[in-house]
Amino acid sequence: MGGKNEANALAKYQQLTKELHHDVEFHQAGLLISQEYVFLGATPDLLVKCSCCGEGTVEVKCPWTVRDGQLCDLLREKSSCVSECEGSLRLKKSHRYYYPDPGATVCVEKGVLRLLLWTCTEIHVERVKADKEFLLPLLQAAEGFFKKVLLPELVCRWFTTEKKPASCSKPAEHIRSC
Known part of the structure; x- marks a missing residue:
């Protein structure tokens, strides 16, 4: 169901939000890169801003297993x-849906993510605040990968350039390094 019904979910969300806020x-997002x-x-599904709640991102999830049922x-x-x-649905931090969503909130530096769970019969909107404490180990791992793998490859093709054995018979005239 996923991507096919994302437009329907966003249209319903926009309708409800206009009535309550x-x-x-609303703005389309595209690729957003964190300044920090x-x-x-x-790539959030939507950016939203209102005078009562401020700015935020919107992420749509359309679970296939309950496509015609209730959430x-x-x-x-x-x-x-x-x-x-306490009588309402809450997103589990242990589920894979949770990982990209707060990361998007940190990335675009918007305080609140609106997570939409949508079926053909029902919509649930949950506000998820940026949780940097939860994300810190993930951010540290991503930063390590960026600095030790991705950046050296992007700058000087560190991993994809053929390495030649060092030769001591001829001194180097010029030394180049990344």
Whole structure:
């Protein structure tokens, strides 16, 4: 169901948001790159701004297993993306849906992510605040990969250039390094 119904989910979200919020603006996002973490990029489904809640990103999830049912049916699934908390659905931090979404919030430096869970019969909007403490180990690992692997390859083709054995018989006239 995923991408096919994303437009329907976004249209419904925009309709509901216009009814409940003041001075709402929606913008398509494209690729956004973090100014703080230059190795981190995100492609949120939508950017939203209103005078009552501020700026944020929107990410749509259309779970195939409940495409014609209700979102509460997700609670019966072993690998469910949600749990029940005080009578409402909450996104599990242990589920794969959680990882890219707060990262997008950090990346675009917008305080709140609106996660849309959508079926043909129902929509659920959850506000997820940027959780840098949760993301810190992931950001550190990504930064290490960027500095030790990606950047050396981009700058001087460190891993894809054939390495020649050093020869001591002839002194180097010029020394080049990255």
